[in-house]
Amino acid sequence: MGIRVSVPPKGIYHAYPTLVAVVTAKLGDRMNVMSAAWHTALSFEPFLYGVAIAPSRFTHHMIEESGEFTINFLSFQDAHYITLFGRTSGRDIDKFKVYRVEIREPVKVQAPVLAVAYAAYECKVVQAVTTGDHTFFVGEVLAAHEREDGFDEKGLPILKVLDPALYLGRNRYLSIREAVPIKMDLEEARKKIESR
Numbered sequence: 001m002g003i004r005v006s007v008p009p010k011g012i013y014h015a016y017p018t019l020v021a022v023v024t025a026k027l028g029d030r031m032n033v034m035s036a037a038w039h040t041a042l043s044f045e046p047f048l049y050g051v052a053i054a055p056s057r058f059t060h061h062m063i064e065e066s067g068e069f070t071i072n073f074l075s076f077q078d079a080h081y082i083t084l085f086g087r088t089s090g091r092d093i094d095k096f097k098v099y100r101v102e103i104r105e106p107v108k109v110q111a112p113v114l115a116v117a118y119a120a121y122e123c124k125v126v127q128a129v130t131t132g133d134h135t136f137f138v139g140e141v142l143a144a145h146e147r148e149d150g151f152d153e154k155g156l157p158i159l160k161v162l163d164p165a166l167y168l169g170r171n172r173y174l175s176i177r178e179a180v181p182i183k184m185d186l187e188e189a190r191k192k193i194e195s196r
């Protein structure tokens with residue numbers, strides 16, 4: 001297998017496919033929503049979740065000013081929302097009105113939770129770090145919403161029910177509804193090495 005090495009590095013899709021976080025914010029009466037592929041869990045206790053948002057996004061100043069945001073996860077059947085929210089700006093349109101987006105009442109913040117989301121976090125900004133041409137907003141998760149039938153007794157997502165929308169890059173999405181999870185605990189991983 002040939003490996004290509006580029007210096008300076010080329011390409012940004014090495015860590016894809018990935019789940020996309022649909023981020024909402026509210027400032028005064030105005031709500032907005034955008035898509036973000038660059039997001040991650042950061043800490044169990046306190047529960048922290050971060051998202052990288054470019055200052056040019058309309059959402060950026062809303063989060064900066066309000067100090068809050070929500071993170072929403074969508075199913076493959078709703079992936080069109082990810083494209084709509086990520087290819088149009090709240091500067092030009094009210095995405096909630098134009099795309100007839102239904103919301104669920106948040107319990108801890110003002111920013112809305114998307115009714116279509118199978119899981120969502122309500123976050124309060126505890127840090128905003130400039131990371132190159134993005135701002136990494138670190139949120140403390142104050143409340144979590146999840147579909148009651150979407151997670152098993154261990155808390156793992158049930159793929160057949162949730163069908164999380166994976167994003168490959170360049171407007172391409174994947175369904176993993178039919179994917180079969182393979183258990184790989186330490187014992188099984190060791191056996192792989194020993195049988196080599």
Ligand SMILES: Cc1cc2nc3c(=O)[nH]c(=O)nc-3n(C[C@H](O)[C@H](O)[C@H](O)COP(=O)(O)O)c2cc1C
Pocket residue numbers: 020032033034035036037038039052053054056057058059060082083085086087088089090091134167
């Ligand atoms: C799949 C996808 C992923 C994206 N990921 C990010 C991201 O991680 N950070 C970011 O700042 N913009 C990201 N964008 C771009 C914003 O969603 C886009 O600029 C959006 O129009 C901003 O909306 P706003 O101006 O209403 O805030 C992404 C777009 C798409 C379609």
